[in-house]
Amino acid sequence: MFVDEVEIKVKGGDGGDGMTSFRREKYEPSGGPDGGDGGHGGNVIFEVDEGINTLLDFKERKVFEAQSGERGGSKDQHGKDAEDLIVPVPPGTTVTNVKKDEIVADLVEAGQQVVIAEGGRGGRGNARFKNSTRQAPKFSENGEPGEKKELKLELKLLADVGVVGYPSVGKSTLISKVSAAKPKTGAYHFTTTTPNLGVVKVGDYNTFVMADIPGLIEGAHSGVGLGDQFLRHVERTKVLIHMLDISALEGREPLEDFKKINQELSKFNADLLDRPQVVAANKIDLMDDKDNLVEVKKELEAEGYEVFPISAVTGEGLDDLISRVNELVEETPQPQIEPEEEEVVIKGPQPEEEGEKFKINKENGVYQVSGEEVERKVAMADLSTEEGLRHLIKTLQNAGLEDALRDAGINDGEKVNVAGLEFEYYND
Structure with missing residues (x-):
């Protein structure tokens, strides 16, 4: 069976969570933080395989997800990076980002590889948050979510x-x-x-x-x-x-x-x-x-x-x-391929352009805050501890969220939802 157009979903592996840990040794029962960083999530990589001449395999399997990185350990041990997921495609495959309606890769030559979805970086362990004013941080960072994409694959036969x-x-x-x-x-x-x-x-x-x-x-x-x-x-x-x-x-x-x-x-x-x-x-x-x-x-x-x-x-x-x-x-x-198709440049998750870090909409009395950068910060925050929550709030403030909310007209006591995390706003 010949198949020359399919739509699939890909996801890079999540980064491993950082570890919250403290040294517990015989003569140092209250040692400093020693939690290690999580490992990097695996990338999803497309590779041209001359032995394939159809996209039939993608009809049977619609989702391709790389493995997550390993969690960090105690004693400053970093988690292991996950292996990349190599997905073979036939020569002549054009890859289009469905949501953006733009070509992201044009795969022609045997062995050609391109990173289609980047894995997330590993979360930082609590040892990384120690500073002069915070000697014993009781929080770490979750791994960064892997990049997600909806793609359309089209096969153009490489015939003379x-x-x-x-x-x-x-x-x-x-x-x-x-x-x-x-x-x-x-x-x-x-x-x-x-x-x-x-x-x-x-x-x-x-x-x-x-x-x-x-x-x-x-x-x-x-x-x-x-x-x-x-x-x-x-x-x-x-x-x-x-x-x-x-x-x-x-x-x-x-x-x-x-x-x-x-x-x-x-x-x-x-x-x-x-x-x-x-x-x-x-x-x-x-x-x-x-x-x-x-x-x-x-x-x-x-x-x-x-x-x-x-x-x-x-x-x-x-x-x-x-x-x-x-x-x-x-x-x-x-025949020459158009330059924008020939130049294969795949970028991982990028912060929004300046001035567009946050999108704020008021729905049913709640200020809804969205955007790739802010959603990533919330996903990586350690919300299981009060100290981790405070660190997230400070991070969001430094990123300009409080100023953006004030510009949007928020008043004390009104609710804010940031990527699923809901709280009441007070200007104190």
Whole structure:
């Protein structure tokens, strides 16, 4: 089964909690704090695996979560960092952040890795909070939550040659004839509902990968016939074979078909018409006369296209077609990927921009405070002790929360909810 678009969820591992501990030795019953830091949570990493050619595994498993870091120990022992979760993906996978609707990674080369979701840092042990005025801190810090993302994965086939044309013109038959691929074929429209790949051998040493692109009909660029789902696979091809049914047995007009398909390619991505494109005039074995072929060759060759009369069924003309396509593959550079897709930069959780550290909304009389930074601070706070709670409040004050609440018009005695932590506000 071929799957080329899925949505999944990923989460980096949580950081390990810091430890609250004090030295208890024979001659030092009330020693100082010695709680260690927690370990770093594991990252979720996507890695290109050439042995995979589908996203089918992601249909079966929708959530990928790395392990959490180990908790810190006493005697200043730090928790162990968690191992990263390596997730194999096929070459040609584009990763999009669903909520932000932006491409975050474009994975092409074998072995290429990218951190998709960062693990949280380990919480600090109480030994880290000791200072000149606080000699025996009785609190530590929880581990930072791992980064969460909702992602859409799209697979764009890494084929050298894309075969385009209306349904039932013989694309799948061509693939089966010139390669070892055995796609489903038949004498009815939309026999092919997924792209087919085949490796074509030319001579003793040369090979190239050919893919037929199904579902191309008028309006394909906007989704008619599922064409927009398949057109993405054309974007990475070096050379296009444009197949026409030259027999006209189904009442088709080859020249009209040629123009319509190229219009769809142009509407989807105008650069596609700059790719080398040869014309395969198929089904010459079914022709009653050659008037159609003569007309097609005359007009398209005048426009600069090379036309190869072939029969994908009998094999007539295929050697000349494949030989020329192989030459074009060798002399044509790989299509350039857009810079924003090529530059893979994945950032972990980042503080909000200046001036947007907090979002404050008053709902049902309660001031609701949200924002990645403040939610992270609350998640990492040790709320099991009064000292830990005071430390959190001071941290939030230093971050400007009290000023932001006053600017929002809060009065003494009104309730505030900070990432699930509710309290009454007093300006003292």
